[in-house]
Amino acid sequence: MTMKPVLGDWEVPRIQRMRTDEQRRFAELPVPGRHGSLLQDLNSAPAVIEIQGSLYREERSTFLANVREKFGQGAPLTFVADITEATDIQYVVIEALAFEESSHFPDQTDYFVKLRESPPPPPPPDPLGGIDAGLLDAAAGFVDGVTDVLDAIDALANVPDFSDPSALLGGTLDDVTGAVSQLASIGTLLDDLFGAD
Structure with a gap:
């Protein structure tokens, strides 16, 4: 990773794995008497970004405080990372958090953060815009x-x-x-x- 992933103003530490899931949505329209169906493109679904990593000792409390604060707010955050290059992803919300500790590695806390794309709403329409x-x-x-x-x-x-x-x-x-x-x-x-x- 050449660019450190940044969520809002917070640099996400010690990432071991990141993945994105991007899909298009289609409505399938069966046509009687025709082999196959017509597909209507409904544009892309919001992208999902999954981040996994591990924290050690004193990093845990700072990380947990930061990520849980942002999760609790539920507000859209800017997100920048190499994995989102050449996409239209600008804002995300934290959809899910998971943390795991093990007795085999007592000083280590593994984390999982799931982000979902949250594009800004379109500008309000002009009430007279469509009138000639x-x-x-x-x-x-x-x-x-x-x-x-x-x-x-x-x-x-x-x-x-x-x-x-x-x-x-x-x-x-x-x-x-x-x-x-x-x-x-x-x-x-x-x-x-x-x-x-």
Whole structure:
């Protein structure tokens, strides 16, 4: 190993063996009348990384405190190691821990740490991301049109009643009637002046 495996900010000590298990998931779709089935690719399953090693004497308490603290938090941790090179593995969670001591080797504690890939969640979707911008403009234009129609209806509600237009003219009509009645007397005066035919 050229790169020391690091879990979060903690360098994993005295590793004897590491292995990864990477798999793709498929949904098998049987087709009647056809030999075999169709397989639908469901992308890869989260990778599993297994780390085994041994600790000696004073290393045990520090190691156990560190790994159990990270296990208890259950939070995703960064993981870097040679074995994950050329993969997309960035974050992992500690899925399982196992420790073993033997009377044959009283100063030795063997450990097993199982990590599972925990990719970060995707960014939240834009609630209007799938809507065409032209559609949004058309909807805004429609709302403007409806507003204009409502304004016109409101203006029509304020139009006076035209069934008797003289009510609107009020005293003005009396003045016009008086002026027109004077025209008849002016007409007779003009007839007298110029002579009527």
